[in-house]
Amino acid sequence: MMYDLIIIGAGPAGITAAVYAARKKMNFLVIAKDVGGQTALSGDIENYTGYQFITGPDLTMKFEEHMKKYGINWKENEEVVKVTGVSGVISVKTAGDTYEAKTAIIASGARWRELGIPGEKEFKNKGLTYCATCDGPLFAGRDVAVIGGGNSGLEATLQLMKIAKSVRLIEASPRLTGDRIMQDKIRIAENVTVLENTKVTAVLGEKLVSGIKINTNGKEQTLPLQGVFVEIGLMPISEFAEGIDRNEYKEIKINSRNETNIPGIFAAGDVTDVPEKQIIIAAGEGSKATLSAFRYLARQKS
Ligand SMILES: Cc1cc2nc3c(=O)[nH]c(=O)nc-3n(C[C@H](O)[C@H](O)[C@H](O)COP(=O)(O)OP(=O)(O)OC[C@H]3O[C@@H](n4cnc5c(N)ncnc54)[C@H](O)[C@@H]3O)c2cc1C
Numbered sequence: 001m002m003y004d005l006i007i008i009g010a011g012p013a014g015i016t017a018a019v020y021a022a023r024k025k026m027n028f029l030v031i032a033k034d035v036g037g038q039t040a041l042s043g044d045i046e047n048y049t050g051y052q053f054i055t056g057p058d059l060t061m062k063f064e065e066h067m068k069k070y071g072i073n074w075k076e077n078e079e080v081v082k083v084t085g086v087s088g089v090i091s092v093k094t095a096g097d098t099y100e101a102k103t104a105i106i107a108s109g110a111r112w113r114e115l116g117i118p119g120e121k122e123f124k125n126k127g128l129t130y131c132a133t134c135d136g137p138l139f140a141g142r143d144v145a146v147i148g149g150g151n152s153g154l155e156a157t158l159q160l161m162k163i164a165k166s167v168r169l170i171e172a173s174p175r176l177t178g179d180r181i182m183q184d185k186i187r188i189a190e191n192v193t194v195l196e197n198t199k200v201t202a203v204l205g206e207k208l209v210s211g212i213k214i215n216t217n218g219k220e221q222t223l224p225l226q227g228v229f230v231e232i233g234l235m236p237i238s239e240f241a242e243g244i245d246r247n248e249y250k251e252i253k254i255n256s257r258n259e260t261n262i263p264g265i266f267a268a269g270d271v272t273d274v275p276e277k278q279i280i281i282a283a284g285e286g287s288k289a290t291l292s293a294f295r296y297l298a299r300q301k302s
Helices: 012-023 056-069 132-139 151-160 180-187 279-301
Strands: 002-010 028-035 080-086 089-094 098-106 110-112 143-147 166-170 192-195 198-205 209-216 219-224 227-230 234-236 265-267
Touching: 002 012, 002 089, 002 279, 012 028, 012 056, 012 098, 012 279, 028 056, 028 098, 080 098, 098 279, 132 151, 132 227, 143 151, 151 166, 151 180, 151 227, 180 192, 209 227, 265 279
Parallel strands: 002 028, 002 098, 098 265, 143 166, 143 227, 166 192
Antiparallel strands: 080 089, 089 098, 110 234, 198 209, 209 219
């Protein structure tokens, strides 16, 4: 079957794109590895208009209910491995199938960035993790380190300081870079130590993490601890899109209409070069992408 539109991803961008496509009565398909994306992993959300406070899982449930209201069917647990656009036909390949459409929206978001230091791979899920919301409770009463002083690291620290015995928040640059409102809460917490100008050089342990090596202004030391949370940002998931223009950060380049360099392929949300990665921004971009795809199809017909 030739779809009008295939949406890749079901985070805020993909879900909003799908709601708009349903309202335009487009013949479309949503393919996603999971529903909610990073939002499902978020802790407390206080900046999505209309909700003064909502948790990530609750907002994901609301998103899912919104899709169900429009009878949207989606293929979950399916990973897109290749997207090509040739002569007006967009081909979307997953492990088991190939789908075709006149347009596609890539809304595949982002994944955790890795440190690339000795011990990181060996101790992944053995004390080292990339998601405080997912794994924080496993470290109740333990000594842990959060690596990264941007918003992800600060948010992880805020969660962990309520669970862990102690938290070392480690930032390579001279100052924490995340929002001041979070920094202020962290600086007064009794069980948090902030280490700026500090690089983590190795993760240590035998079967499980038992410590980390750090270097502060050239001075090396070992910190004994049981948990390491790597929170140094995200990498866009864009590698499956063949021939698509990306910037130096591997973000898909789009214009103000969410068009990529390939006719018929649009992109939205964290996978794109739109500055600022936020739920409300991703959702807004998702709606714009569908409206642009809709107009593109109308132009093809006329
Ligand atoms: C811990 C944490 C806390 C955050 N807190 C906030 C906050 O308080 N407020 C805020 O505004 N923002 C917050 N953010 C950022 C926000 O969650 C993201 O900006 C937003 O989710 C991006 O939406 P997206 O739809 O572009 O991508 P994502 O949410 O990353 O969704 C991507 C979707 O694509 C799917 N996918 C990926 N690759 C493939 C593939 N190959 N094939 C098929 N499907 C694929 C995924 O399964 C998922 O469904 C937080 C992020 C994190 C990680």
